Amino acid sequence: MxxxxxxxxxxxxxxxxxxxxxxxxxxxxxxxxxxxxxxxxxxxxxxxxxxxxxxxxxxxxxxxxxxxxxxxxxxxxxxxxxxxxxxxxxxxxxxxxxxxxxxxxxxxxxxxxxxxxxxxxxxxxxxxxxxxxxxxxxNGAQVGKLQAEALLKAMGDRANGGNVVMMNGDPASSNAAWFRSGALSVLTGKVKIRRSYDTPGWSTENAHANMSAAIAALGPGRIDGVLAANDAIAAGVISALKSAGVQKLPPVTGQDADLDAVRRIIKGEQYMTVYKxxxxxxxxxxxxxxxxxxxxxxxxxxxxxxxxxxxxxxxxxxxTPRAVTVGDVRQTLVKDGVYTIGQICTQALRPACDRAGLDVRRS
Incomplete structure (x- = not known):
């Protein structure tokens, strides 16, 4: 392209x-x-x-x-x-x-x-x-780059030679290859891509199955980061990690700023999403x-x-897409009217929202 x-x-x-x-x-x-x-x-x-x-x-x-x-x-x-x-x-x-x-x-x-x-x-x-x-x-290449740059930042010391699983999108979509190439332009030579999977239909269920296979092959403690192509895939990745008993989740990327993904970011389960x-x-x-x-x-x-x-x-x-981590939610998604603080911050999320600067009482 x-x-x-x-x-x-x-x-x-x-x-x-x-x-x-x-x-x-x-x-x-x-x-x-x-x-x-x-x-x-x-x-x-x-x-x-x-x-x-x-x-x-x-x-x-x-x-x-x-x-x-x-x-x-x-x-x-x-x-x-x-x-x-x-x-x-x-x-x-x-x-x-x-x-x-x-x-x-x-x-x-x-x-x-x-x-x-x-x-x-x-x-x-x-x-x-x-x-x-x-x-x-x-710009799909920029989407992939934003995801990869955020992942490396979240991995900290393990960004140098750490183990990454790539959970790519649906191969029937031209965007999937575009996102992947953008991500690899940042990750190549810095981390080890231990497993890479396509996700037909961008399906959470397929992502869960693929991530479960990666955990079985690599071991739950040997995955330092997951490049998930979108939020539906990230949901499957995180559910597979939890099912495997992983207590401290590795950083997981996403895309599309789905409401459930934003809530996962607030909870600390998903590191980032890409807002388009x-x-x-x-x-x-x-x-x-x-x-x-x-x-x-x-x-x-x-x-x-x-x-x-x-x-x-x-x-x-x-x-131009934008990366969103927990500290960016107010200035991107809330400011643009995508979601209100009330929509994001359920009762169970109130303490985490307060820590993230999303106080429902002041919204």
Missing amino acids: RTRPWHVVAGLVAALMTMPLAACGGDGETGADSFTVGLLLPSRAVPRWEQFDRPLIEKRLKALCPHCAMEYANADNDATRQQQQMISMITKGVRVLILDAADTRALRSSIQQARQAGVPVVAYDRLAEGPISGYVSF PFRTEAAAVAAMAVALGRGGSLRDVATTATDSPTTRHIPSVLL
Whole structure:
């Protein structure tokens, strides 16, 4: 995957959130603004898709195009189902598709069918293969680097030659390899990667099974850190460590800032997560979809270009992720309105929240 910068992206967030309707093209006539956008998300296993991405995209679409409608489907980690959902939407007459592919290779033929039907496809969060018209995501290499840098910091003296288990993402997602390469660019030569596993479906259950195998092979006391690709995987890692009787958990990374993960961070069970401001990502993809639906260009939205294995120069927006440890929760997730302190700090977590500077009584 290669990207080429087009221009400086300072002010992108504000521009996307305040972009007037005219900026997306179109003549303001209701006829030009009464089309349907299809949204296809990959699963329910990762909480963010249903809790954040879907409602944020729908809200931003309505803000940009009040007369537009949204058709929605979730693949539940089934690429064949997503292909059927995609063809169904094309048959129903959607004008644009936003696709977060359950399998970035398997959807290639369906994307080609969409192109032949004159329906542009915007790849969301994962870079799908095939003739896509636009792409919005976060810089995956930076995600992996943030995880690895945080892991080394948490490992302390053991960051020099310590034993690490890598719990990678779903091999059907192009992002999994991107995250892994970013992490390895930091870890290689500093720690020993004792075991490395893929996690089909980003599933907590699969992660638990893989981590249990790593513990059996290495011994519970010989794992100094775990590079978990996302929070669902981190949950499986931590449950496996607890099941094995590990009293002092090694540092475990994550991604997506799931509410349960944030609570684990407060409790000291998970060291960090990677926060990807979903509102900005949703705003960018909505702007792309509306521009394409109105027959316009993506020049005012895209800030870079990306090459996929099949398509060159894809107009893209690649956003910047942020690492979140216990000391960052207030200034990131709470400040941005992702969660309130009351949502994070259950009654059982009140003492830990107080120590973390998250006093519910002052929120």
